[in-house]
Amino acid sequence: xxxxxxxxxxxxxxxxxxxxxxxxxxxxxxxxxxxxxxxxxxxxxxxxxxxxxxxxxxxxxxxxxxxxxxxxxxxxxxxxxxxxxxxxxxxxx
Amino acid sequence: xxxxxxxxxxxxxxxxxxxxxxxxxxxxxxxxxxxxxxxxxxxxxxxxxxxxxxxxxxxxxxxxxxxxxxxxxxxxxxxxxxxxxxxxxxxxxxxxxxxxxxxxxxxxxxxxxxxxxxxxxxxxxxxxxxxxxxxxxxxxxxxxxxxxxxxxxxxxxxxxxx
Amino acid sequence: xxxxxxxxxxxxxxxxxxxxxxxxxxxxxxxxxxxxxxxxxxxxxxxxxxxxxxxxxxxxxxxxxxxxxxxxxxxxxxxxxxxxxxxxxxxxxxxxxxxxxxxxxxxxxxxxxxxxxxxxxxxxxxxxxxxxxxxxxxxxxxxxxxxxxxxxx
Numbered sequence: 001x002x003x004x005x006x007x008x009x010x011x012x013x014x015x016x017x018x019x020x021x022x023x024x025x026x027x028x029x030x031x032x033x034x035x036x037x038x039x040x041x042x043x044x045x046x047x048x049x050x051x052x053x054x055x056x057x058x059x060x061x062x063x064x065x066x067x068x069x070x071x072x073x074x075x076x077x078x079x080x081x082x083x084x085x086x087x088x089x090x091x092x093x
Numbered sequence: 094x095x096x097x098x099x100x101x102x103x104x105x106x107x108x109x110x111x112x113x114x115x116x117x118x119x120x121x122x123x124x125x126x127x128x129x130x131x132x133x134x135x136x137x138x139x140x141x142x143x144x145x146x147x148x149x150x151x152x153x154x155x156x157x158x159x160x161x162x163x164x165x166x167x168x169x170x171x172x173x174x175x176x177x178x179x180x181x182x183x184x185x186x187x188x189x190x191x192x193x194x195x196x197x198x199x200x201x202x203x204x205x206x207x208x209x210x211x212x213x214x215x216x217x218x219x220x221x222x223x224x225x226x227x228x229x230x231x232x233x234x235x236x237x238x239x240x241x242x243x244x245x246x247x248x249x250x251x252x253x254x255x
Numbered sequence: 256x257x258x259x260x261x262x263x264x265x266x267x268x269x270x271x272x273x274x275x276x277x278x279x280x281x282x283x284x285x286x287x288x289x290x291x292x293x294x295x296x297x298x299x300x301x302x303x304x305x306x307x308x309x310x311x312x313x314x315x316x317x318x319x320x321x322x323x324x325x326x327x328x329x330x331x332x333x334x335x336x337x338x339x340x341x342x343x344x345x346x347x348x349x350x351x352x353x354x355x356x357x358x359x360x361x362x363x364x365x366x367x368x369x370x371x372x373x374x375x376x377x378x379x380x381x382x383x384x385x386x387x388x389x390x391x392x393x394x395x396x397x398x399x400x401x402x403x404x405x406x407x408x
Contacts, residue, residue: 002264009271013278020278020304023285027297035294035353042345043288043301047281049334050304050312054274057319062116065316065330072334076341083348087355113330168307171299172280175287185296208343211302214295215343216350228350230299 010058017051038082045075100137102147104130145198149252156249160206163245171211174231185230187216190239192223194247199254206246213238266322270315277311280304294353298346305342310335 021044028040049068056064098104111126112118147153174183194200204215207227214228229238262270280303287300313331320328 002267003262006262006267006271009275013274016275016278016282020282020285023282023289027288033294033353033356035349035356036297038349039294039297039301040288042342042349043285043304046301046304046309046338046342047285049338050277050281050309053312053316053331053334054278057270057274057316060323062320062328062330065334069334069337072337072341076337076345079345080348083345083352086349086352110333113333116328116330164306168280168303171287171303172283175283175290175300175303185293204347205340205343208346209302209306209339211299211306214298214350215347216354228295228298230296 007058010054013054014051014058017047017054021047021051034086038079038086041082042075042079045071045078049075098131098134100134103134103137107133143197145196145254147253152249152252156246156253159245159249160210164210167210167212171230174212183230184232185228186232188227188229188232188235188238189224190227190242192218192225192243192247194250194254195223196250196254199250202254203242203246203250207242262319262322266318270319273311273315273318277308277315280308280311284308295350298350302342302346305338309338 024040024043024047026040028037028044031037049071052064052068052071056062056068107130108126111129112122115122115126192200192203194203200218203225204218207213207215212230214230216226216228218225225242227238227242232238284300284303287303288297291297291300313335316331317329
Protein backbone atom coordinates (compact mmCIF):
# COMPACT_ATOMS: atom_id res chain seq x y z
CA UNK A 1 0.00 0.00 0.00
CA UNK A 2 2.58 2.55 1.15
CA UNK A 3 4.93 1.35 -1.58
CA UNK A 4 2.28 2.26 -4.15
CA UNK A 5 2.07 5.76 -2.65
CA UNK A 6 5.83 6.12 -3.01
CA UNK A 7 5.86 4.84 -6.59
CA UNK A 8 2.95 7.09 -7.47
CA UNK A 9 4.56 10.19 -6.03
CA UNK A 10 7.85 9.35 -7.73
CA UNK A 11 5.98 9.17 -11.05
CA UNK A 12 4.24 12.48 -10.38
CA UNK A 13 7.56 14.07 -9.43
CA UNK A 14 9.11 12.79 -12.66
CA UNK A 15 6.26 14.30 -14.67
CA UNK A 16 6.59 17.63 -12.84
CA UNK A 17 10.32 17.71 -13.46
CA UNK A 18 9.84 16.83 -17.13
CA UNK A 19 7.43 19.78 -17.39
CA UNK A 20 9.98 21.99 -15.65
CA UNK A 21 12.61 20.87 -18.16
CA UNK A 22 10.21 21.62 -21.00
CA UNK A 23 9.71 25.14 -19.63
CA UNK A 24 13.44 25.67 -19.38
CA UNK A 25 13.90 24.33 -22.91
CA UNK A 26 11.24 26.70 -24.18
CA UNK A 27 13.07 29.63 -22.58
CA UNK A 28 16.32 28.37 -24.07
CA UNK A 29 14.92 28.13 -27.61
CA UNK A 30 12.81 31.26 -27.45
CA UNK A 31 15.31 33.67 -25.92
CA UNK A 32 14.67 36.57 -26.54
CA UNK A 33 18.29 37.37 -25.74
CA UNK A 34 21.39 35.27 -25.34
CA UNK A 35 21.47 35.66 -21.54
CA UNK A 36 17.93 34.25 -21.37
CA UNK A 37 19.06 31.21 -23.31
CA UNK A 38 21.98 30.64 -20.95
CA UNK A 39 19.63 31.00 -17.98
CA UNK A 40 17.33 28.42 -19.59
CA UNK A 41 20.25 26.02 -19.97
CA UNK A 42 21.20 26.58 -16.32
CA UNK A 43 17.67 25.72 -15.18
CA UNK A 44 17.59 22.75 -17.54
CA UNK A 45 20.66 21.08 -16.08
CA UNK A 46 19.55 21.68 -12.49
CA UNK A 47 16.23 19.99 -13.27
CA UNK A 48 18.16 17.17 -14.95
CA UNK A 49 20.13 16.63 -11.72
CA UNK A 50 16.91 16.37 -9.72
CA UNK A 51 15.40 14.01 -12.29
CA UNK A 52 18.46 11.74 -12.13
CA UNK A 53 18.25 11.65 -8.33
CA UNK A 54 14.61 10.57 -8.57
CA UNK A 55 15.58 7.89 -11.11
CA UNK A 56 18.10 6.75 -8.51
CA UNK A 57 15.44 6.52 -5.79
CA UNK A 58 13.14 4.66 -8.15
CA UNK A 59 15.69 2.06 -9.14
CA UNK A 60 17.21 1.84 -5.67
CA UNK A 61 20.73 2.25 -7.02
CA UNK A 62 23.25 4.91 -6.04
CA UNK A 63 24.88 4.78 -9.49
CA UNK A 64 22.79 7.75 -10.61
CA UNK A 65 24.43 9.86 -7.93
CA UNK A 66 27.73 10.01 -9.81
CA UNK A 67 25.95 11.01 -13.01
CA UNK A 68 24.15 13.80 -11.13
CA UNK A 69 27.45 15.00 -9.66
CA UNK A 70 29.10 15.06 -13.09
CA UNK A 71 26.17 17.03 -14.56
CA UNK A 72 26.42 19.50 -11.66
CA UNK A 73 30.14 20.05 -12.29
CA UNK A 74 29.82 20.32 -16.08
CA UNK A 75 26.74 22.52 -15.86
CA UNK A 76 28.48 25.04 -13.65
CA UNK A 77 31.50 25.17 -15.93
CA UNK A 78 29.21 25.58 -18.97
CA UNK A 79 27.27 28.46 -17.46
CA UNK A 80 30.43 30.19 -16.29
CA UNK A 81 32.08 29.81 -19.70
CA UNK A 82 29.01 31.02 -21.58
CA UNK A 83 28.65 34.04 -19.27
CA UNK A 84 32.30 34.82 -19.88
CA UNK A 85 31.74 34.48 -23.61
CA UNK A 86 28.78 36.87 -23.49
CA UNK A 87 31.07 39.38 -21.80
CA UNK A 88 34.09 38.95 -24.02
CA UNK A 89 32.43 38.12 -27.33
CA UNK A 90 30.96 41.56 -27.69
CA UNK A 91 33.88 43.67 -26.61
CA UNK A 92 35.43 45.75 -29.37
CA UNK A 93 38.97 46.09 -28.16
CA UNK B 94 52.99 21.18 11.83
CA UNK B 95 52.40 24.56 10.19
CA UNK B 96 54.88 23.72 7.44
CA UNK B 97 53.04 20.59 6.39
CA UNK B 98 49.47 21.69 6.94
CA UNK B 99 49.27 24.85 4.83
CA UNK B 100 45.50 25.27 4.78
CA UNK B 101 43.98 23.17 7.58
CA UNK B 102 40.36 23.93 6.62
CA UNK B 103 40.93 23.02 2.97
CA UNK B 104 42.67 19.78 3.98
CA UNK B 105 39.79 18.85 6.27
CA UNK B 106 37.27 19.54 3.49
CA UNK B 107 39.24 17.45 0.97
CA UNK B 108 39.45 14.52 3.36
CA UNK B 109 35.72 14.74 4.06
CA UNK B 110 34.99 14.88 0.33
CA UNK B 111 37.15 11.83 -0.36
CA UNK B 112 35.42 9.80 2.33
CA UNK B 113 31.96 10.91 1.16
CA UNK B 114 32.72 10.04 -2.47
CA UNK B 115 33.89 6.57 -1.52
CA UNK B 116 31.17 6.14 1.13
CA UNK B 117 33.50 4.52 3.61
CA UNK B 118 35.63 5.19 6.67
CA UNK B 119 37.99 2.25 6.09
CA UNK B 120 41.60 2.73 7.19
CA UNK B 121 42.97 2.49 3.65
CA UNK B 122 40.73 5.23 2.34
CA UNK B 123 41.42 7.32 5.44
CA UNK B 124 45.16 7.12 4.73
CA UNK B 125 44.76 7.78 0.99
CA UNK B 126 42.42 10.69 1.65
CA UNK B 127 44.78 12.12 4.24
CA UNK B 128 47.67 11.91 1.79
CA UNK B 129 45.62 13.74 -0.86
CA UNK B 130 44.43 16.29 1.69
CA UNK B 131 48.07 17.00 2.55
CA UNK B 132 49.35 17.19 -1.05
CA UNK B 133 46.61 19.06 -2.95
CA UNK B 134 46.74 22.25 -0.81
CA UNK B 135 50.35 22.73 -1.97
CA UNK B 136 49.02 23.67 -5.40
CA UNK B 137 47.06 26.42 -3.68
CA UNK B 138 50.30 28.19 -2.82
CA UNK B 139 50.59 29.37 -6.43
CA UNK B 140 47.36 31.36 -6.01
CA UNK B 141 48.71 33.19 -2.94
CA UNK B 142 45.38 33.62 -1.19
CA UNK B 143 45.30 36.44 1.34
CA UNK B 144 45.31 35.20 4.90
CA UNK B 145 42.09 35.40 6.80
CA UNK B 146 40.89 33.96 10.06
CA UNK B 147 37.49 32.60 10.86
CA UNK B 148 36.40 33.48 14.34
CA UNK B 149 33.49 32.65 16.58
CA UNK B 150 32.27 29.22 15.42
CA UNK B 151 29.07 29.81 17.38
CA UNK B 152 28.26 32.81 15.20
CA UNK B 153 28.93 30.76 12.04
CA UNK B 154 26.40 28.17 13.15
CA UNK B 155 23.91 30.91 14.04
CA UNK B 156 24.39 32.53 10.61
CA UNK B 157 23.87 29.15 8.95
CA UNK B 158 20.51 28.61 10.63
CA UNK B 159 19.40 32.21 10.02
CA UNK B 160 20.21 31.82 6.31
CA UNK B 161 18.45 28.43 6.20
CA UNK B 162 15.30 29.96 7.68
CA UNK B 163 15.44 32.91 5.31
CA UNK B 164 15.88 30.63 2.28
CA UNK B 165 12.83 28.58 3.24
CA UNK B 166 10.76 31.70 3.86
CA UNK B 167 11.78 33.46 0.66
CA UNK B 168 11.21 30.25 -1.34
CA UNK B 169 7.59 30.34 -0.18
CA UNK B 170 7.35 34.07 -0.94
CA UNK B 171 8.77 33.77 -4.47
CA UNK B 172 6.70 30.66 -5.23
CA UNK B 173 3.62 32.65 -4.16
CA UNK B 174 4.60 35.53 -6.47
CA UNK B 175 5.07 33.16 -9.41
CA UNK B 176 1.86 31.23 -8.84
CA UNK B 177 -0.43 34.17 -8.04
CA UNK B 178 -2.38 35.09 -11.17
CA UNK B 179 -1.86 38.86 -11.39
CA UNK B 180 1.57 40.32 -11.96
CA UNK B 181 0.43 43.94 -11.51
CA UNK B 182 1.47 46.03 -8.55
CA UNK B 183 4.82 44.31 -8.08
CA UNK B 184 7.92 46.37 -8.66
CA UNK B 185 11.38 44.92 -8.98
CA UNK B 186 14.35 47.20 -9.04
CA UNK B 187 18.00 47.71 -8.10
CA UNK B 188 18.85 48.91 -4.60
CA UNK B 189 22.13 50.40 -3.41
CA UNK B 190 23.28 49.44 0.07
CA UNK B 191 26.39 50.88 1.73
CA UNK B 192 28.42 48.23 3.58
CA UNK B 193 31.11 48.35 6.24
CA UNK B 194 32.36 44.84 5.45
CA UNK B 195 35.66 44.93 3.52
CA UNK B 196 37.08 41.44 3.98
CA UNK B 197 37.03 39.77 0.53
CA UNK B 198 36.00 36.39 1.97
CA UNK B 199 33.23 38.02 3.98
CA UNK B 200 31.98 39.80 0.86
CA UNK B 201 32.10 36.54 -1.11
CA UNK B 202 30.01 34.79 1.57
CA UNK B 203 27.55 37.70 1.60
CA UNK B 204 27.27 37.56 -2.21
CA UNK B 205 26.54 33.83 -2.08
CA UNK B 206 23.95 34.29 0.68
CA UNK B 207 22.16 37.09 -1.16
CA UNK B 208 22.15 35.34 -4.53
CA UNK B 209 21.19 31.95 -3.13
CA UNK B 210 18.17 33.46 -1.40
CA UNK B 211 15.33 33.61 -3.94
CA UNK B 212 14.08 37.16 -4.47
CA UNK B 213 17.40 38.91 -3.98
CA UNK B 214 20.35 39.01 -6.35
CA UNK B 215 23.87 40.40 -5.90
CA UNK B 216 24.69 42.57 -8.92
CA UNK B 217 27.90 44.41 -8.19
CA UNK B 218 30.17 45.84 -5.53
CA UNK B 219 31.95 49.18 -5.67
CA UNK B 220 35.15 48.67 -3.73
CA UNK B 221 35.94 52.41 -3.67
CA UNK B 222 32.77 53.44 -1.85
CA UNK B 223 31.75 50.09 -0.39
CA UNK B 224 28.30 50.26 -1.99
CA UNK B 225 26.71 47.02 -3.08
CA UNK B 226 23.98 46.86 -5.72
CA UNK B 227 21.27 44.28 -5.13
CA UNK B 228 18.36 43.43 -7.41
CA UNK B 229 15.15 42.72 -5.51
CA UNK B 230 12.21 40.92 -7.07
CA UNK B 231 9.43 42.26 -4.87
CA UNK B 232 10.49 45.72 -3.76
CA UNK B 233 8.05 47.27 -1.32
CA UNK B 234 10.24 49.12 1.15
CA UNK B 235 13.86 49.87 0.35
CA UNK B 236 14.77 50.49 3.98
CA UNK B 237 13.39 47.14 5.07
CA UNK B 238 15.86 45.37 2.76
CA UNK B 239 18.66 47.62 3.95
CA UNK B 240 17.88 46.58 7.52
CA UNK B 241 17.78 42.88 6.60
CA UNK B 242 21.10 42.84 4.77
CA UNK B 243 22.95 45.17 7.13
CA UNK B 244 21.40 44.13 10.42
CA UNK B 245 20.97 40.44 9.80
CA UNK B 246 23.87 39.30 7.64
CA UNK B 247 26.54 41.98 7.67
CA UNK B 248 26.66 42.30 11.45
CA UNK B 249 27.28 38.56 11.87
CA UNK B 250 29.81 38.46 9.02
CA UNK B 251 31.70 41.37 10.58
CA UNK B 252 31.87 39.37 13.81
CA UNK B 253 33.15 36.30 11.97
CA UNK B 254 35.69 37.85 9.62
CA UNK B 255 36.93 41.07 11.23
CA UNK C 256 9.97 -4.69 -9.72
CA UNK C 257 11.40 -1.87 -7.69
CA UNK C 258 13.11 -2.53 -4.36
CA UNK C 259 10.71 -0.06 -2.77
CA UNK C 260 8.58 -2.75 -1.08
CA UNK C 261 10.98 -3.49 1.77
CA UNK C 262 10.94 0.07 3.07
CA UNK C 263 9.52 1.11 6.48
CA UNK C 264 6.31 3.14 6.01
CA UNK C 265 7.59 6.34 7.65
CA UNK C 266 10.56 6.48 5.28
CA UNK C 267 8.38 5.85 2.23
CA UNK C 268 5.94 8.57 3.29
CA UNK C 269 8.69 11.08 4.08
CA UNK C 270 10.40 10.35 0.75
CA UNK C 271 7.15 10.81 -1.18
CA UNK C 272 6.36 14.15 0.47
CA UNK C 273 9.88 15.51 0.02
CA UNK C 274 10.14 14.35 -3.60
CA UNK C 275 6.80 15.94 -4.50
CA UNK C 276 7.72 19.17 -2.73
CA UNK C 277 11.10 19.38 -4.46
CA UNK C 278 9.69 18.64 -7.92
CA UNK C 279 6.88 21.13 -7.36
CA UNK C 280 9.36 23.84 -6.42
CA UNK C 281 11.47 23.07 -9.49
CA UNK C 282 8.38 23.35 -11.70
CA UNK C 283 7.43 26.64 -10.00
CA UNK C 284 10.88 28.01 -10.72
CA UNK C 285 10.59 26.95 -14.33
CA UNK C 286 7.16 28.60 -14.56
CA UNK C 287 8.70 31.79 -13.19
CA UNK C 288 11.27 31.57 -15.95
CA UNK C 289 8.38 31.62 -18.43
CA UNK C 290 6.17 34.18 -16.70
CA UNK C 291 8.46 37.03 -15.69
CA UNK C 292 8.86 39.84 -18.16
CA UNK C 293 12.45 41.04 -17.83
CA UNK C 294 15.72 39.17 -17.65
CA UNK C 295 16.62 40.48 -14.18
CA UNK C 296 13.35 39.13 -12.81
CA UNK C 297 13.86 35.79 -14.52
CA UNK C 298 17.24 35.27 -12.85
CA UNK C 299 15.40 34.90 -9.53
CA UNK C 300 13.40 31.91 -10.77
CA UNK C 301 15.99 29.08 -10.94
CA UNK C 302 17.11 29.73 -7.36
CA UNK C 303 13.88 28.06 -6.23
CA UNK C 304 15.03 24.80 -7.80
CA UNK C 305 18.61 25.09 -6.59
CA UNK C 306 17.93 25.90 -2.95
CA UNK C 307 14.85 24.31 -1.44
CA UNK C 308 13.92 22.20 -4.48
CA UNK C 309 17.29 20.46 -4.65
CA UNK C 310 17.43 20.35 -0.83
CA UNK C 311 14.13 18.47 -0.62
CA UNK C 312 15.06 15.92 -3.31
CA UNK C 313 18.51 15.36 -1.79
CA UNK C 314 17.09 14.85 1.71
CA UNK C 315 14.52 12.47 0.21
CA UNK C 316 17.35 10.52 -1.43
CA UNK C 317 19.28 10.43 1.86
CA UNK C 318 16.24 9.22 3.83
CA UNK C 319 15.41 6.61 1.20
CA UNK C 320 18.86 5.06 0.88
CA UNK C 321 19.55 5.23 4.61
CA UNK C 322 16.33 3.32 5.27
CA UNK C 323 16.92 0.91 2.38
CA UNK C 324 20.51 0.00 3.27
CA UNK C 325 19.99 0.45 7.06
CA UNK C 326 23.11 2.56 7.34
CA UNK C 327 23.55 6.34 7.08
CA UNK C 328 23.97 7.35 3.43
CA UNK C 329 24.98 10.99 3.29
CA UNK C 330 27.00 11.38 0.09
CA UNK C 331 24.16 13.45 -1.44
CA UNK C 332 25.39 16.26 0.76
CA UNK C 333 28.23 16.72 -1.76
CA UNK C 334 25.74 17.75 -4.46
CA UNK C 335 24.01 20.07 -1.98
CA UNK C 336 27.28 21.78 -1.06
CA UNK C 337 28.33 21.96 -4.68
CA UNK C 338 25.03 23.47 -5.83
CA UNK C 339 24.91 26.06 -3.05
CA UNK C 340 28.47 27.12 -3.86
CA UNK C 341 28.28 27.19 -7.66
CA UNK C 342 24.79 28.47 -8.49
CA UNK C 343 25.25 31.93 -6.95
CA UNK C 344 28.60 32.26 -8.74
CA UNK C 345 27.13 31.23 -12.10
CA UNK C 346 24.13 33.55 -11.71
CA UNK C 347 26.32 36.49 -10.68
CA UNK C 348 28.53 35.97 -13.73
CA UNK C 349 25.45 35.84 -15.94
CA UNK C 350 23.98 39.03 -14.45
CA UNK C 351 27.25 40.88 -14.93
CA UNK C 352 27.39 39.72 -18.55
CA UNK C 353 23.79 40.87 -19.08
CA UNK C 354 24.47 44.29 -17.55
CA UNK C 355 27.53 44.62 -19.72
CA UNK C 356 25.60 43.75 -22.86
CA UNK C 357 22.79 46.16 -21.97
CA UNK C 358 25.34 48.92 -21.58
CA UNK C 359 27.11 48.11 -24.84
CA UNK C 360 23.85 48.24 -26.72
CA UNK C 361 22.92 51.53 -25.13
CA UNK C 362 19.63 50.35 -23.73
CA UNK C 363 17.81 52.73 -21.47
CA UNK C 364 18.57 52.12 -17.83
CA UNK C 365 17.79 54.10 -14.76
CA UNK C 366 20.24 55.80 -12.48
CA UNK C 367 20.62 52.92 -10.05
CA UNK C 368 21.46 50.53 -12.84
CA UNK C 369 24.01 52.96 -14.24
CA UNK C 370 25.63 53.02 -10.85
CA UNK C 371 25.80 49.22 -10.79
CA UNK C 372 27.64 49.32 -14.08
CA UNK C 373 30.29 51.72 -12.89
CA UNK C 374 30.69 49.60 -9.79
CA UNK C 375 31.09 46.58 -12.00
CA UNK C 376 33.83 48.26 -14.02
CA UNK C 377 35.76 49.46 -11.03
CA UNK C 378 35.47 46.11 -9.29
CA UNK C 379 37.86 44.67 -11.84
CA UNK C 380 40.81 46.62 -10.47
CA UNK C 381 41.18 45.32 -6.90
CA UNK C 382 41.17 41.72 -8.08
CA UNK C 383 44.50 42.28 -9.77
CA UNK C 384 45.72 44.08 -6.72
CA UNK C 385 44.75 41.23 -4.42
CA UNK C 386 46.94 38.76 -6.28
CA UNK C 387 50.07 40.76 -5.48
CA UNK C 388 51.91 39.87 -2.29
CA UNK C 389 50.83 41.77 0.78
CA UNK C 390 52.46 45.20 1.17
CA UNK C 391 55.31 45.51 3.64
CA UNK C 392 54.32 47.18 6.86
CA UNK C 393 55.48 50.78 6.82
CA UNK C 394 55.95 52.79 10.02
CA UNK C 395 52.92 54.94 10.73
CA UNK C 396 50.47 52.38 9.46
CA UNK C 397 50.27 53.80 5.93
CA UNK C 398 50.17 51.22 3.19
CA UNK C 399 50.76 52.21 -0.40
CA UNK C 400 47.77 51.50 -2.55
CA UNK C 401 45.12 50.91 0.07
CA UNK C 402 42.79 53.54 -1.29
CA UNK C 403 44.59 56.75 -0.34
CA UNK C 404 45.75 57.45 -3.87
CA UNK C 405 43.31 56.78 -6.65
CA UNK C 406 44.17 54.96 -9.79
CA UNK C 407 43.68 57.30 -12.76
CA UNK C 408 42.26 54.47 -14.84
